[in-house]
Amino acid sequence: MNVIAKPLTEKIAAARRQLDAQVREMVQWHFDPATGCPFWLDYAGRLDFDPRKEIGGFSDLKLLGHFQDEWLRGGPVRKWVPKGLAGKPVYVFETGGSTGVPKTRININDFQTDYELFSKTLSEKTFPKGADWLMLGPSGPRRLRLAVEHLCQHRGGICFFVDLDPRWVNKLITRGEMQELDLYKNHVINQGLTILRAHDNIQCLFTTPKLLEALCEKIDLRKAGIKGIFCGGTEMNAQFHRFAREELVPGIDFVPTYGNTLMGLATSKPFDSKKKDYTITYYPPSPRAVFEIVNPDNLDETVAYGQTGRVLLTTLTREFFMPRFPERDEGERSEPIEPYPWDGVSNLRLFSALQESVVVGVY
Amino acid sequence: MIHIPILRAGKPYQSLEVATVPHFRSGEPVAEVSQANRGLIARDLLQMAERQQMLQALSVRELLQICRAAAKHFQEAVLPLGAGEQSPDDYIAQLSATTGMPQSLCRKNMDKIVLVLEEMEAVLGGLTRGIDVEIFDRGWIEQEGRPLSFLREADALGAILPSNSPGVHSLWLPAIPLKVPLVLKPGSQEPWTPFRIIQAFIAAGAPPEAFSFYPTDYGGAAEILLRTGRSMLFGDKNTVAPWRKDPRVQIHGPGWSKVIIADDKIGQWQDYLDVIETSAVMNGGRSCINASGVWVGSRGREVAEALGQRFARIEARGIEDPDAQIAAFTNKSLARRISAMIDSQLQIPGAEDVTARHRNSDRYVEKDGCAFLLPTVIYCEDPAHPLAHSEFLFPYLSVVEMPQEEMLPAMGSTLVATAITGDREFIRRIFASHNVERLNLGPIPTMKINWDQPHEGNLFEHLYRQRAFQMSG
Numbered sequence: 161m162n163v164i165a166k167p168l169t170e171k172i173a174a175a176r177r178q179l180d181a182q183v184r185e186m187v188q189w190h191f192d193p194a195t196g197c198p199f200w201l202d203y204a205g206r207l208d209f210d211p212r213k214e215i216g217g218f219s220d221l222k223l224l225g226h227f228q229d230e231w232l233r234g235g236p237v238r239k240w241v242p243k244g245l246a247g248k249p250v251y252v253f254e255t256g257g258s259t260g261v262p263k264t265r266i267n268i269n270d271f272q273t274d275y276e277l278f279s280k281t282l283s284e285k286t287f288p289k290g291a292d293w294l295m296l297g298p299s300g301p302r303r304l305r306l307a308v309e310h311l312c313q314h315r316g317g318i319c320f321f322v323d324l325d326p327r328w329v330n331k332l333i334t335r336g337e338m339q340e341l342d343l344y345k346n347h348v349i350n351q352g353l354t355i356l357r358a359h360d361n362i363q364c365l366f367t368t369p370k371l372l373e374a375l376c377e378k379i380d381l382r383k384a385g386i387k388g389i390f391c392g393g394t395e396m397n398a399q400f401h402r403f404a405r406e407e408l409v410p411g412i413d414f415v416p417t418y419g420n421t422l423m424g425l426a427t428s429k430p431f432d433s434k435k436k437d438y439t440i441t442y443y444p445p446s447p448r449a450v451f452e453i454v455n456p457d458n459l460d461e462t463v464a465y466g467q468t469g470r471v472l473l474t475t476l477t478r479e480f481f482m483p484r485f486p487e488r489d490e491g492e493r494s495e496p497i498e499p500y501p502w503d504g505v506s507n508l509r510l511f512s513a514l515q516e517s518v519v520v521g522v523y
Numbered sequence: 524m525i526h527i528p529i530l531r532a533g534k535p536y537q538s539l540e541v542a543t544v545p546h547f548r549s550g551e552p553v554a555e556v557s558q559a560n561r562g563l564i565a566r567d568l569l570q571m572a573e574r575q576q577m578l579q580a581l582s583v584r585e586l587l588q589i590c591r592a593a594a595k596h597f598q599e600a601v602l603p604l605g606a607g608e609q610s611p612d613d614y615i616a617q618l619s620a621t622t623g624m625p626q627s628l629c630r631k632n633m634d635k636i637v638l639v640l641e642e643m644e645a646v647l648g649g650l651t652r653g654i655d656v657e658i659f660d661r662g663w664i665e666q667e668g669r670p671l672s673f674l675r676e677a678d679a680l681g682a683i684l685p686s687n688s689p690g691v692h693s694l695w696l697p698a699i700p701l702k703v704p705l706v707l708k709p710g711s712q713e714p715w716t717p718f719r720i721i722q723a724f725i726a727a728g729a730p731p732e733a734f735s736f737y738p739t740d741y742g743g744a745a746e747i748l749l750r751t752g753r754s755m756l757f758g759d760k761n762t763v764a765p766w767r768k769d770p771r772v773q774i775h776g777p778g779w780s781k782v783i784i785a786d787d788k789i790g791q792w793q794d795y796l797d798v799i800e801t802s803a804v805m806n807g808g809r810s811c812i813n814a815s816g817v818w819v820g821s822r823g824r825e826v827a828e829a830l831g832q833r834f835a836r837i838e839a840r841g842i843e844d845p846d847a848q849i850a851a852f853t854n855k856s857l858a859r860r861i862s863a864m865i866d867s868q869l870q871i872p873g874a875e876d877v878t879a880r881h882r883n884s885d886r887y888v889e890k891d892g893c894a895f896l897l898p899t900v901i902y903c904e905d906p907a908h909p910l911a912h913s914e915f916l917f918p919y920l921s922v923v924e925m926p927q928e929e930m931l932p933a934m935g936s937t938l939v940a941t942a943i944t945g946d947r948e949f950i951r952r953i954f955a956s957h958n959v960e961r962l963n964l965g966p967i968p969t970m971k972i973n974w975d976q977p978h979e980g981n982l983f984e985h986l987y988r989q990r991a992f993q994m995s996g
Contacts, residue, residue, distance in 0.1 A: 336765030338745045373562030377569060399540040399560050407566060438539055 171501035175446060179502070180217035182447035182476050187215045190481040195244030199231070200481060202239075218450065221474065222460060227485035232263035232422075240266045242478060253303035253421045262301075265421050270479045271303050274424035275311040277445055278417070281427050282315075286388035286413030290316040291363035296352045296371050297393050298326045303421045304393060308366045311390075320359065322351040349374045356384050368393035369400050376408045392417035392425075395489075395509055402438040405431070418442040418508060422482055423449045423473050429497060429504065442508060443500035450474040451505050452484065453493035456513065459486060465495050470511055487511070525554035525617075526605040527714050529738065530721060531567050532574055533731020535605070542738065544712060547623040547853035548892050554617070556714050559737040561746045564706075567735060568750040571678035571704060577730035578702040583656040586700040587644050592727035593720070594640035598633065602722040609719065618715045622686060623893065625840070625847030628807055632689040636720065639693040646697055649973075650983035659702055663992055672992035677752025677771075679704045679735075680986060683744045684717060685757040686710030687916060688809045691775070692717055695755060697982050699724060704733040706751050708744050712853055748772055753985050773980040777914050778811030778938035780969040783953075785944030786820045786927050793829065795943055795966050799920070800833055802941065802969040804898060807850040808918030812939045812961075814969045815914040816921050823924030827902035830920060831877030837918070839888050839895035849917060851893035858894040861915055862887040865899065868913075873905025874921075906933050931956045939969040 190196045191204045191211045204211060207224075214223055232240075237252055245268055253271075254262040293312040299305050299321060312319035332341040352375060356362055365386050367375065372391060375381070381389070389412055391404070396416050404414050419425035426442040426449070444451045453469035455461040463469035471489045475482040490511045494504040528535035538557035546553050578586070596602065601610045609617070615633065619626045639646055647656055654671070658664045663672035680698040684707060685691060698705055707717045721734040737743060748754050748766060755773045756766055763776040782799050784792055802814035819826060840847040852858035865886070869876055877900045879886070888895050898918035903911040906925040912935055913921065925933060931952060941963040942953050953959060963969065 338749060338765060339769060342749050370561070373565060376562075377565060397540055397560075399538050399558070400562070402539055403560055403563055408562065 168496065168498055168501060171498070172496050175496070175501040176218075179447040179450065183218050183221060184216060186476045186478070186481055187211050189244060189478055190242065193243075195242055197242045198239040218474075221483045224483045226459060226472075227482045229263050229485065232265060233261040237264055237266060240480070245479065251303075251306070252301070254301040255421050263421070265303075265480060267303065268479050270424065270477050271307045272310050272314075273477075274419075274445060274448070275307045276314055277448075278425045278427060279311055279314050282390075282415065283388065283413055287315065287364050287390075288387065291387070292317045292359060292361040293319045293364045293366065294352060294355055294362050295319050295321050296324075296348070296365065296367040296375065298324050298368075300325060302326075304366075304419070307419075307425075308390075312364070317361075317364070320355045320362065322348055322355070324348050345371070345374055349378060353378055356386075360385065363387045364390070366390045366392075369396050369404075370394070372404065372408060381409055382411050386412055388413040388415065390415050390417060392419055396440060397507065397509065398438040398440060401431075401440055405438070416440050422480075422485065423475050426451070426504075427500070429494075430499070439506050440508070441494045441504045441506040443494075443497070443502065443504040444473075446500070446502045448475070448477050450476070451503055453491065453503065453505055456490070456511070459484070463493050465493050468492050471505055471508070524552060525607060527554055527556045527718055527738070528605055529557045529559045529563075530718075530731075530734055530736035531563075532570065533721075533725065533734050542711065544621045544714065545853075546620050547712075547851055553620050554714070556709075556738045559739040559743055561739070561742045564737050564739060564743050564746045565750060568679065568706065568746075571706075571751070574704045574730075574732045575675075575678045575702065577732045578699065578704060581702075581730075583647075583659045583700055583702070586702070586729075587647075587656075589724065589727045589729050590640045590643040590696070590700060593723040593729070594637045596726045597640065597720060597723035598637045600723070600726060602719060602726060604718065604722070609722075614715055614719055618689060618713065619842050621712045621715070621853070622689075623842065623851035623853045624688075624807060624809070625842045625844065625850060627845050627847055628850065629689065631806070632716075635690045636693050636696070636716070639696050640723075643697065643700055647700060647983070650697060650701075650981055656700070659700075663994075670992050670994060672990050673987040674990040675703065675987055677703060677986060679706045679751040679753075680982075681706045681708075681747040681751030681754030683708045683747060683754070683756045683758065684710050684713070685775075686712035688806055689713065689716040690806065690810065691757065692720060694775075694982065696720070698986065699729060699733065701983060701986055703753075703986050704735070706735045706737065706747055706754075708737050708739055708747055710757075711738075714738060755980075755985075773982075773985050775811065775980075778813065779816065779912065779914050779936055780812050780814045780939040781816040781818055781934060781937050782814050782941045782969065783818045783930065783934075783943065784826070785942065785946050785949050787946045787949075788943045789819055789822050792819070792822060792826050796829055796833065798941065798943075798966045798968050799826075799830060803920045804834075804837065804848060804918045805968065805970045807848065808898070809850060809916050810970065812969050812972070813918070814939075814941070815919055816911065816923060816934065818923050818925070818930055818934050820927035820930070821924065823904070823922050824902055827877045827900055827922035830922065831900040832881050834898035834900050834918065834920075835878050835881035837898045839890040839893070839897065841891050842893070849895055849898065851895055852916070855889075855894040858896050859887055861917075862896055865901075865910065865913075865915075868909050869901075871908060871910075873908045874901050874903045874910045876900075877902050877922075931958060934958060936960075939963065941965075941967055941969050 190200045248268045251267040252264050254264050295308040309319040416428045424445050426444045429441040452472040453463050454472050456470040471487040473485045473487045488511050489508050491505040491508040494506045496502050528537050540558040541555040542558055543552040544554045601608045615626050615629045618629045655664050680703045682695045709717045725731050757775040763774045766772040837848050886897050896917040901910045901921045903921050903923045906923050911921045911923045937959050939961045940959040943966050
């Protein structure tokens with residue numbers, strides 16, 4: 161008997177019970193005519209069963225099929241506002257728009273909740289309370305812009321910004337205008353440098369991998385007073401992770417994350433500086449969101465641990481219900497760990513079957 | 524498995540991201556190649572001015588000596604390859620295994636590289652039109668009583684390299700005696716040649732800091748093109764299009780090289796069949812200087828027919844067969860698609876596959892599990908037909924017939940034109956034609972290279988520009 165593993169086993173079981181309870185609660189909420197949104201109530205009307213009776217846990221979500229991202233393209237956007245939250249101020253966030261008409265998702269408090277949960281994972285030493293932040297990432301109708309500001313404010317800081325339009329960047333890439341792209345990148349970086357040099361209390365940074373590389377060509381971030389970097393927005397591989405820690409920002413806390421408008425924010429397995437394993441493994445904020453790593457040819461078949469599969473994303477909040485959406489990413493299924501006793505995904509990357517049709521790595 | 528590392532200013536670096544290079548026939552990995560992330564390249568390139576100083580510290584005479592020694596190492600020595608070593612025979616076998624090029628052609632390409640390294644002084648003479656090479660040590664010289672100075676335009680020469688033919692690597696070799704460090708992105712199927720050349724240079728005493736080798740993706744390639752002050756870009760029409768207007772980038776796109784038989788010589792067309800065949804078939808038809816067109820004012824059908832009979836005799840052979848003339852495709856599906864595209868375009872009136880009547884098989888054949896496209900001659904009576912302006916990775920010729928007076932503007936971009944004519948007025952018009960890059964007057968195969976006549980851009984002129992200079996007393 162493995163006595164060391166037992167507490168983790170129990171944690172895994174407890175996390176699963178919590179997830180099943182969350183599923184039941186969210187299904188009740190979204191399919192109740194008094195609290196659900198028009199989209200799901202209409203959807204339920206076309207089913208030959210009542211989800212509130214038939215869905216008793218996470219595995220029963222298969223009964224609802226797969227969420228289609230096409231449902232999120234175009235309006236009316238109010239079809240997604242749950243009646244139970246009527247009257248509250250609604251934000252609408254868009255995806256990057258790298259695959260046609262942007263998907264929109266309504267938000268009320270979810271982005272704040274997600275980033276407050278994430279805040280708990282940050283070190284007090286390297287992301288000090290009261291420190292100011294620079295958000296050097298996509299602006300405009302994106303959740304990330306407000307979410308990072310909320311994270312900063314939640315930790316007692318003030319957040320500085322630059323303008324960055326990733327859709328324009330996408331167009332430049334698609335048209336092959338690499339020189340123009342370089343000019344735009346420099347324009348963004350120069351704005352960031354001006355802010356960094358003008359405000360001494362900026363100690364934390366959100367940025368994307370490519371902008372971090374570009375910024376570090378111009379400035380030693382440690383000398384500039386940066387203690388912690390929250391990095392995300394586009395895919396990041398183990399090689400970039402190693403390069404960042406060894407060469408770009410040695411001595412600065414580097415926190416890779418994976419987030420999107422539909423799910424929230426997944427945190428990464430803490431880096432073990434002794435093992436020097438640079439594999440990035442993400443864990444979703446269960447029970448609010450779940451990753452399933454599945455056979456791309458049979459989305460109901462979960463692959464074994466360590467095997468490659470496509471990511472199915474489920475979001476379970478009162479504001480948004482998204483069962484088993486096939487994401488545009490693939491990776492290796494990773495085992496639960498102590499701080500995150502549920503499935504994660506390693507080496508996340510663009511789903512190979514989509515690699516020729518999607519423009520990524522834009523900012 | 525063989526691991527080919529990144530070279531960061533000569534220092535091997537093993538990336539956590541690797542790409543495998545498969546055997547063209549079995550698909551089994553032959554090697555894994557470390558992949559450089561874009562930021563790593565950008566960061567390294569910030570140091571290029573210092574690295575250039577390592578080359579600057581050596582005289583051109585010393586660097587020419589190093590080139591001669593490198594030729595010997597490249598041809599004969601066992602050189603480092605990742606954690607292991609590579610003999611010349613290993614190199615030929617590995618190169619052939621991942622590119623599908625017959626070993627006999629690999630050896631010819633190897634010889635070509637050796638020749639350029641050995642004859643580097645003559646190559647520099649061709650590039651500079653005979654300027655005293657000491658100018659690169661002193662910054663200026665006196666020539667015919669006048670001071671002459673050149674300014675180096677870049678601290679590094681970037682090169683985004685192809686996989687199709689190892690001989691093209693001879694084009695960037697002069698950068699070293701011209702005292703410009705190299706930043707190379709190898710083709711995905713052909714890391715072997717640039718890596719071995721670098722190792723040969725280092726073994727010959729060149730400063731390792733002058734050599735960077737970055738297998739990388741499209742983003743990494745763009746970083747090299749944007750950050751090295753001067754670069755060379757090899758690629759197809761779509762790859763090179765975004766960079767055509769960037770004066771820092773020397774474009775090496777499709778060649779569309781041609782043989783022209785003018786009206787005054789068409790009566791002796793049989794005399795030129797060898798020249799045409801060599802132009803199209805040598806090196807497996809994979810070079811940009813291979814002819815893909817024969818343009819004539821009349822008798823096109825007869826010329827096409829005769830070439831079709833000759834081409835139909837060329838067979839697909841195993842890559843170890845010393846008589847092999849054509850390369851296998853590394854991607855069978857690509858070969859099938861190319862053949863299908865040609866067939867589809869033959870449905871457009873005005874073109875005919877002449878070889879089809881003389882072969883006993885389809886254009887696409889498989890032998891020993893390898894895919895080949897057999898040499899093909901198309902007769903085009905319509906000069907605007909799409910097949911009159913095509914070029915592929917196998918011996919392919921379109922014989923196009925049209926009035927000579929309209930020919931030069933109609934034939935389009937031509938890297939090498941072999942013009943068989945004695946007609947002075949036509950020669951004058953060819954000299955004035957912007958469509959022709961390199962010109963051979965007379966029956967000279969398009970593939971015949973004279974190393975003191977650089978083609979497709981002059982590397983010296985790309986890396987240096989003349990500066991006004993005067994000095995007191």
